[in-house]
Amino acid sequence: MTSKISGDLRGDFANQRINRRKALAAAAVGCGMALSNVARSAVAASGVRILASPEQLHSAYDYVIVGAGSSGCVLAHRLGLAGRRVLVVEAGGQAKPAAIADPTEWPKLQGSQFDWRYLTVPQPGLGGRIIRCPRGKVVGGSSAINALGYHRGHPAAYDRWPEGWRAMDLLPYFKRAETFSGGASAWRGGNGPLHVLSLADVTDRNPVASAFVKASQDLGFSMTPDIGGEVTTGVGWQQLNIKRRVRDDAATAYLGSLENVTVDLLVDAEVLGLVIEGGRCIGLRLAEHLVRAGSEVLLCAGAIDSPRLLMLSGIGPADQLRSLGIPVVLDLPDVGRHLEDHLLVAGVAYAARREVPRSHYNHADALLYVPHTDPDDSPNHLLMCLSLPFVLPSVGPLPSPAYVLVSGLMRPRSRGSVKLASGNPRVPALIDPNYISEPADLDLLVEGVSLAREIGAGAAFADWRAQEVYPGPEGTNTADMRKFILRAADSFHHPVGTCRIGAVVDEALRVKGVTGLRVIDASVFPGIPQALINAATIAVAEKASDLVLSG
Template sequence: MDTFDVVVVGAGSAGAAVAGRLAGDGMRVLLLEAGGPDTDPDIRDPGGVFRLWGGPDDYNYFTAPQRHLGGRRLHWPRGKVLGGSSSLNGMIFVRGAAADFDGWGPGWSYAEVLPYFKRLEDFDRGADDYRGAGGPVRVISDYTPHPVNAAIVAAAVEQGIPFNPDCNGERADGAGFCQLTIKDGHRHSTATAYLGERPTLEIRTGARARRLLLRGRRCVGVEYTKDGTPHRVGAEHQVVVSAGTLESPRLLMLSGLGDPAALRQHDIPVVEKLPEVGRNLHDHALVPVIVAARRPVPPALPGLQAMHSQLFWRSRPGLPAPDVQPLFFHIPLYDGEMTGPADAFTLMAGIVRPESRGHLALTSADPDAPLHIDPAYLSAAADRACMRAAVELCRELVRADALKEWAGGELHPGDRDVSDHIARTLVTYHHQAGTCAMGSVVDHRLRVHGIEGLRVADVSIMPTVTSGNTNAPAIMIGERCADLVREDL
């Protein structure tokens, strides 16, 4: 059996950072990735994002029927490829508000994670008190936006929402243009940023982790399959599970770490009672407001995606951070029963401090069986009220003088009842989190309770999801995990 200092499961936003940093220190690191190499040209092309979803590099998950969404099952694209979801996502770089980290526990306040955010980035405006330069991840902010995206930002400012040139600076609130993980006109995934030539790093793709190897209460390796053949690898120091919000809890449960009653249903021997594995599942959500254009909408700009403007807003007084993050597209996003002309654009109403909580569960001891995924969208009344406020905000923006040049009639929701429109059209914001939460599943050094030599490092460890896109926090978690491993040694 091959043995390494550290085995990392999952080459996504966090896992690539963990593996790259530790191998950079000279540790012998094995990185296991269930997907394949990141060779699809649409991964490099920022405009190719929608073409990747549902393809061979996508896990292509679907939720259970959602009670508050008319029984609909939502598609959840997730990256099954080097770079994970950083190879499939919208490339939007948002840290979240400072207040997001206050409840995470020792070592995770905003003041404590800020150095990691600064360390990981190469911001195109250079370093200051809040921003970093020279790090592995290129972040751009100074580009010429599409005229429709620019007009929507101008409409927000006209409606009294302040322009914010840097949502990752001192304050998140306000309207502006997205910061993007794009370098030289190409997507800059964590695979590109962290997984260059390193003599002590070995990467095995097509390697599907099936269970953790445990010796008593210590994790000593990983069992995986490649091309249908089982393999085992050992970890001298520890295993880091960075397989994501859905696959990390699955691997723990398949290894006997979870709720005893649920494990026994699938004849999985119980090693450690961790009833919260798979619970606390939550996600940001989007609802489209689609507007017909008065004149032809210019084509997409080379080296940019269609969504590169946004705003952060608070739906009610007293909130510690924005709970609404609409995202603006210069294309129409028709889905399901929606129809309309090609010349149209979309204001996606987004909620980013959800109170609804769901869970995921195994349906079988087979690692390739579908998961039962129930995020319980809009089960909390506060989320229903917040989403309605977000939709109405987007509708107000369309009526601003700054959009008169572009905005024709509102196509969706149009005359339809707003609550009905929300139930029929809500989609994921692709920011699922919380299923291996700090406190209940891992401690504040990311160690799995009751098991030595095992950490989880990805967005699943968030007790509460950050109020913005989760790629940047995921990378930060990977960076911090690498330091925690170093400290142990």
């Protein structure tokens, strides 16, 4: 069965260039933790004023931004450079330990004090398991605690978005955001705030990752020199937010590069709700303060907390709000609906013949975006080579030395929701991704795991592979493989779509039916990209900054 699957999936993609991509180029403008005692400021030597108390606030701001995550930092940067008076309100703190700075230490961050530590409701599709949903609670947001991957993905995903938000529209903003290690080109930016390191440009890549690249090529998958360039599918080297071997998150990149502007950053301040008067959002509510915005409130709290704050403020499904005793300001039934998230399977695991060298980067130095059978369409599968002995506890033990091939479902069919558990603003939302509610998702997960096993069994791994530990005997038939996947599946932590364009916000990201309020983060995505989502979040915020400045 696996040979048929890989035969259907693979192909010499090098000869299948997409003419549309050339048109896009022509249109472009230009991982419990022990904390280190040594911390670095997210905004050291910048023009950002750090506030520890609301008492330090100015009397007026043009724009008030909720959340200093990826989107909020982009907006503060661009609006600050344009001379606007900006306040960013962040529930997390500013200090950052060495574990955030060190790309190899990211696994210690999820579940730490810098994580909201959210959990899903029990997932029937995963045998009732509760899945972690890490979200950054620190200046820099999830970009400060994620695995540093920075992938744009196939343009076809964006071409399913509304007009104005398609691949051609976003390419200039992808470019504006970055300084790419390979230099500027028709596809890449050369002088943006955020540094993107391609491991194609280094020499200390992990040797197990090199075996993965060779094994993928032996199965017919072409090598792409730049997964964010002209050809975004095939086997290639990881791309990461790293600058001089240090994580370059949204705060260091965007806030840290501001000079001689007036942007205030209020830290350790949880927003309890938005204030709506006469159909206009005039500001937001902290524990003991009302913060007013002269022009607009920009809600950048992410795909979980942006819909939660809207609903707490009376904007959302009216029946749900009334059932919790929340006065309805605006009946917007789609707030919190359409939650999408990528699933991964952790994983196809191998005992190694000898010690696996430690990665100098994020432990996943190589990857494969499996080309769709239609080269003009976006991929269903992402495979990564993880040079760590990592599988879920629900799978079983995996002693060192070992390595793992992780498969990810990039085009899930299942949809979920974010709902309020209470009218108490300090109670977390009910997060229900509704994983594998659509049977096609399980079929695709089987397909991805089967391909990972075929790559892992390749001759290129002969010098490293002792034996396949997981799924092992469970991989002998499809029924057993499905049982394994239900134990091994986990979130990729890429929630999007809960305030999507066209349903909750208009194409300028203004909340429908309310003035003075926009949502600008991954919640507005009208479909999930077939890639890790941080790059798209940054690009959407870059474009949104222009929309905000244009009125």
